Amino acid sequence: MKFTGSPKFSHQQRDRIGVLITNLGTPDAPDTPSLRRYLRQFLSDPRVVEVPRLLWWLILNLVILVIRPKRSAAAYKTVWTERGSPLLFHTQDQQRALQQALARDYGDDVLVEFAMRYGNPSIQQGLQSLFEQGARKLMVLPLYPQYSAATSGSTFDAIAADFTQRRWLPDFRFIAHYHDYAPYIKAVAQSIERYWQHHGKPDKLVLSYHGVPLKYLHQGDPYHCECHKTSRLIAEQLGLSKDQYVTTFQSRFGREEWLQPYTDATLKALPGQGVKNIHVVCPGFSADCLETIEEIGEENREYFIEAGGENYAYIPALNAEPEHIEALAQLVRDNLVGWQLHHDESARAARAEAVQAALKESKSDG
Ligand SMILES: C=CC1=C(C)c2cc3[nH]c(cc4nc(cc5[nH]c(cc1n2)c(C)c5CCC(=O)O)C(CCC(=O)O)=C4C)c(C)c3C=C
Ligand SMILES: [Fe+2]
């Protein structure tokens, strides 16, 4: 059979709305074979690495996948937890909390699943689960606030690739970005303010975003502009003047030029300019992961202190914090307009209560 059907469908089944939240993905374990598998899938994506395919195949297979998996596995080991990779368990927590927040309004008419662009659970698994539970309308929300072809664009490709194999396609909405969405800006600003209430204000706030090759900007990718807009809006919310914050780009990969200023070079230079007390926040990462915990929390701290810096703190990502979940729930509600399902209101209210009670119970089970 060429196209996957929906054998479990019955006319008694209620139509529902599926919300798929996604993130980048992470290896299954912090060991060399798992990293080789993960990096092969990730770095073979033409949306991520825009280099002629044959040349890239040679570099990837003869150099990168020989050297990098072992090195990256060692880095992942330092952040791995009992619940596995931080990116994975934070995304799980976000899924659960978002499901609960939306159940307050929609009962079980709206289902939330999560998936990873690379590795597990895959986009295909996430979609399959939603469709099996009766989702006939689908909203995909990649948890990348700033759009880049390398991230949100690639996620769209994976959804589209799955659709090419399906017989029954859903109504479909894709949230390409939310870099200037007021509830998101407010959630980031609040988390910074809360941090300052306990730890005081720094000389400078560094807003560090994952980088991309500079050529993507020149070829029209809006990512760089969206990062700067997010920073400006957060700074406005916090009442910071231009000299009190700086936007930088981290996690450079390979030899070509990436977006500047680089986070590491900036942190090495700041103490020499008399800035000895800084806080770093990463508004582009909706969940803490290797790139924030290890790269910003550890590696870059050392650069700053070695260069003569005195106080350095990393303000954690929004993860499953209530303000974040409320911002995401609001984003989903805003984008559900026109998609209300037509059920009897009182029955819906009763279902909403039942779902709330069940979720509370499952939460107290651990
Ligand atoms: C080849 C280049 C890469 C591009 C372009 C890129 C863009 C990009 N990535 C994120 C978010 C994350 N990246 C993460 C890890 C990671 N990124 C790259 C390379 C590119 N990223 C690599 C090789 C890795 C793996 C780690 C390593 O080997 O160093 C992560 C963390 C994943 C985790 O498991 O914790 C995130 C998140 C964005 C937002 C982005 C472009 C906008
Ligand atoms: Fe990355």
Ligand SMILES: [Fe+2]
């Ligand atoms: Fe990194």
